[in-house]
Amino acid sequence: MFRLPIPTANYCNSNFGSKKHQCLFLLNLCVSFKHLSQIHAQIQVSGLHRDPFLLTQLIRFCALSPSKNFNYARTLLDHSEAPPPSSWNFLIRGYASSDSPREAIWAFRAMLGRGIIPNKLTFPFLLKSCAMVPALKEGRQVHVDVVKLGLDCDVYVQNNLVHFYGACKKIKDALRVFDEMSDRTVVSWNAVLTACVYNLRLNDGIEYFVKMRDCGFEPDETTMVVVLNASSELGNLSLGRWVHSYVIVRGLLLNCQFGTALVDMYAKSGALGYARLVFDRMEERNVWTWSAMILGLAQHGSANEALELFPKMLNSSIRPNYVTFLGVLCACSHAGLVDDGYRYFHDMEHVYGITPMMIHYGAMADILGRSGRLNEAYNFMKSMPFEPDPIVCRTLLSACSTHGVNDEQGVGNKVRDKLLELEPSRSGNFVMVANFFAETGMWDKAANLRKVMKEKRMKKRAGESSVELGGSIHKFFSGHDSQSDHEDIYRILDILRLHMKLVDM
Numbered sequence: 001m002f003r004l005p006i007p008t009a010n011y012c013n014s015n016f017g018s019k020k021h022q023c024l025f026l027l028n029l030c031v032s033f034k035h036l037s038q039i040h041a042q043i044q045v046s047g048l049h050r051d052p053f054l055l056t057q058l059i060r061f062c063a064l065s066p067s068k069n070f071n072y073a074r075t076l077l078d079h080s081e082a083p084p085p086s087s088w089n090f091l092i093r094g095y096a097s098s099d100s101p102r103e104a105i106w107a108f109r110a111m112l113g114r115g116i117i118p119n120k121l122t123f124p125f126l127l128k129s130c131a132m133v134p135a136l137k138e139g140r141q142v143h144v145d146v147v148k149l150g151l152d153c154d155v156y157v158q159n160n161l162v163h164f165y166g167a168c169k170k171i172k173d174a175l176r177v178f179d180e181m182s183d184r185t186v187v188s189w190n191a192v193l194t195a196c197v198y199n200l201r202l203n204d205g206i207e208y209f210v211k212m213r214d215c216g217f218e219p220d221e222t223t224m225v226v227v228l229n230a231s232s233e234l235g236n237l238s239l240g241r242w243v244h245s246y247v248i249v250r251g252l253l254l255n256c257q258f259g260t261a262l263v264d265m266y267a268k269s270g271a272l273g274y275a276r277l278v279f280d281r282m283e284e285r286n287v288w289t290w291s292a293m294i295l296g297l298a299q300h301g302s303a304n305e306a307l308e309l310f311p312k313m314l315n316s317s318i319r320p321n322y323v324t325f326l327g328v329l330c331a332c333s334h335a336g337l338v339d340d341g342y343r344y345f346h347d348m349e350h351v352y353g354i355t356p357m358m359i360h361y362g363a364m365a366d367i368l369g370r371s372g373r374l375n376e377a378y379n380f381m382k383s384m385p386f387e388p389d390p391i392v393c394r395t396l397l398s399a400c401s402t403h404g405v406n407d408e409q410g411v412g413n414k415v416r417d418k419l420l421e422l423e424p425s426r427s428g429n430f431v432m433v434a435n436f437f438a439e440t441g442m443w444d445k446a447a448n449l450r451k452v453m454k455e456k457r458m459k460k461r462a463g464e465s466s467v468e469l470g471g472s473i474h475k476f477f478s479g480h481d482s483q484s485d486h487e488d489i490y491r492i493l494d495i496l497r498l499h500m501k502l503v504d505m
Helices: 009-013 019-029 033-045 052-064 070-078 085-096 103-113 123-132 136-148 155-167 171-179 186-198 202-214 221-234 237-250 256-268 272-281 287-299 303-315 322-335 338-350 358-370 374-382 390-402 411-422 427-439 443-455 486-504
Strands: 464-469 472-477
Touching: 019 033, 019 052, 033 052, 052 070, 052 085, 070 085, 070 103, 085 103, 085 123, 103 123, 123 136, 123 155, 136 155, 155 171, 155 186, 171 186, 186 202, 186 221, 202 221, 221 237, 221 256, 237 256, 256 272, 256 287, 272 287, 287 303, 287 322, 303 322, 322 338, 322 358, 338 358, 358 374, 358 390, 374 390, 374 411, 390 411, 390 427
Parallel strands: none
Antiparallel strands: 464 472
16 A cells, blocks of 8 residues: 655655645655545545645646546546636646547536636647647637637737647638737747648748748747648758758757658658668658658659668567558559568558558559559459549559550459549549540540540640749649740740750751
């Protein structure tokens, strides 16, 4: 049985002048819920159960310590006559970092029901919980309460409002809250940058980053990670390199999070040499670091190197996740390793306990399709535990166009019908099917399908390409001159063409 420590005479004269101080001292030493229940018993016996500060410390332990016990915390609050706001704040904060963030909303409503007025420390973690759920309706009501209490100018509350709206994909609301802030911190800028990147408003995110620098704020590691994510999605290698050089000049540490973002950025941009250089220099790597490197190698022509990296990851005691296996299956597809693909797909679920997702089934179908095993790929697609999505169908139809000579079972026709059933109005599917007809010699069917597209006024989205120049991304669309100076571009192209002819002469 746990025995409460007996204070010495010196402690009795100073720190233990009262039972309350003894209980507070014991609460600071508490390491388990068993100990807490005994301390609580001492509080009850001593007649201190009405003390609001002791109650708050009991709830703090129940909500925030490793020995979490939310039910006990709620019981304490239910049996307290006037629990202070701080006790409810600790409960809400505990739920925000738990697997049950929605319970924080319950705690807030119970708090209001008891007539307890929230303060500025109530709302940051409450909004964090609403963002995690996500609970847009409840979060908006919380925003109303924030305004009613006059806390809408508190920077910490506003930061979490920006984060909440961004997480709920209400980017306009997030930007409005941020733009109306009279006082901002680096955390404020990070919140709006994260909201922009999460909602794929990448150019807006870069613009806010430039404004952040113009306003005299120095970016921190979190800022750099968010900007790297934006540059990865934009394919802006120049921006990513600038971020890397900025971090080196500032002397910021290459921690695991930032190193992983660098590896991901270089890998997605096709700069595998830089990605591998950063990867090899990292002292600490997690599963996301390894996965980013493996997937990057697999997608950019280094399938064998990706497959060599996978066992090294396992030897370093890092357990793979669903992204790791996506990279491994992608590598098997590009390397034509069907048997290895089957083995990795099997190990994913039966060895590592990772349930395959649609994207993994699509990768396996791609492995079979690229190898010309069309009927096997079709049967694999039919055996999926869920309805195949259009992406899987398009992948297999593309393989049928390439390996039409192997399509003795008419897999292409079956996949074609399934694709048009899933997305009957997507113009790109009609173009793909028409091309399939043309490539397999069915010219009449191809012409009829294009005629149907014309009658229904279906247009395929224009092809798009982009060029990075001086840190800016210039997009070009098929059949459309988006550049105001396109005449100068064509004039330069004509000069280059003439120069090439002269060289050949």
